[in-house]
Amino acid sequence: MNNQIQDFARQTLKDGLSxxxxxxxxxxxxxxxxxxxxxxxxxxxxxxxxxxxDWAMQQVERSLAKQA
Numbered sequence: 001m002n003n004q005i006q007d008f009a010r011q012t013l014k015d016g017l018s019x020x021x022x023x024x025x026x027x028x029x030x031x032x033x034x035x036x037x038x039x040x041x042x043x044x045x046x047x048x049x050x051x052x053x054d055w056a057m058q059q060v061e062r063s064l065a066k067q068a
Contacts, residue, residue: 001050009053013045016060024063032056 001009017025018041025041032052033044048056 001053006050006053009057010045010048013048013053013056013060014042016057016064017041017045020060020063020067028056028059 017028020028026037029037029039029041029044032048033039036044039047045056
């Protein structure tokens with residue numbers, strides 16, 4: 001995945017996560033940063049491995065749909 005696509009995916013995740021309740025964000029942190037739950041959601045997204053971005057975007061998309 002090239003850097004431009006990675007940047008887009010990370011920003012999309014941050015935007016989507018900011019629309020979710022805090023407890024949902026905490027669940028995301030447990031999945032992707034279980035060793036550091038104190039990290040900000042933006043830091044968690046920034047430190048995610050590239051190969052996890054697509055799945056995380058799908059999860060956030062489904063979560064937003066549930067909220068609607």
